[in-house]
Amino acid sequence: MDHQTIKQTGRLLLMFFALSFLLSSCYKDNEEDLYPDGNNCVTENVSFSKTIQPVINNNCVSCHSGAGASAGIRLGNHSEIVASIDGGRFLGAIKHEQGFSAMPQGGNKLNSCAISQIEAWIAQGKLNN
Ligand code: HEC
Known part of the structure; x- marks a missing residue:
């Protein structure tokens, strides 16, 4: 050259x-x-409306809303979601823990970032933010 x-x-x-x-x-x-499972999972000041509700709308509400909601569990809004978490069956179900029915039923487990964000949002006081 x-x-x-x-x-x-x-x-x-x-x-x-x-x-x-x-x-x-x-x-x-x-x-x-x-890369929802990468190191860029934001768990500070998690917003209910921007982060938590969309995950639940996309993965849970098809079965868990209205009069015929599966297991009588409704997850259509902030207070229904909080009530389900306080009922003590929510986290075990989404984390596929033993003794719980794995949710979303028949679907893929939520990605680890979504689960971390839900846990962080709970720890931050389950705000309707
Ligand atoms: C395809 C329908 C379907 C979807 C989607 C679904 N569920 Fe369920 N869910 C059910 C049915 C049916 C039951 C009751 C029967 C059972 O426990 O298996 C149930 C039960 C539950 C329970 C009680 C579990 C227990 O062990 O007591 C919780 C909490 C729950 N769902 C939360 C969720 C959440 C959160 C999501 C979304 C991440 C979700 N579900 C998505 C159908 C669904």
């Missing part, structure tokens, strides 16, 4: 790295969505 070719290759490589850096920094915004 002559000098000119080396220079051009170097420039191309530099552009390639700059571009991949730019692209990866765009992705950073969504790290939590992309």
Whole structure:
């Protein structure tokens, strides 16, 4: 390779790295969505409306709402969710502990970040925030 070719290759490589850096920094915004089990699980000041309720809406409410709610357990709003947690069967069920019915029934276990966030939210006082 002559000098000119080396220079051009170097420039191309530099552009390639700059571009991949730019692209990866765009992705950073969504790290939590992309890697829910990673080290980026935020458990400080967990918001009920932004974090807890969407998880329960997406995974539980199809069976646990309305008059025909499974096991009579309703999880449609803050006070119903708090009542279920206070009833003492909620955490064991989502953590698939022995002696509990594993929830969501017939579905995948919630990811470990979601479970940590629920536990953190409980420890922070089960706020309707
Ligand atoms: C496909 C329907 C379905 C989904 C989805 C579902 N459940 Fe259930 N759940 C049931 C049924 C049916 C029962 C009662 C029978 C049993 O205990 O297996 C039950 C029981 C429970 C119990 C009592 C468990 C026990 O051991 O006493 C809790 C707490 C519960 N569900 C919470 C949840 C939560 C939280 C979610 C979401 C993460 C969820 N469920 C998703 C159908 C469902």
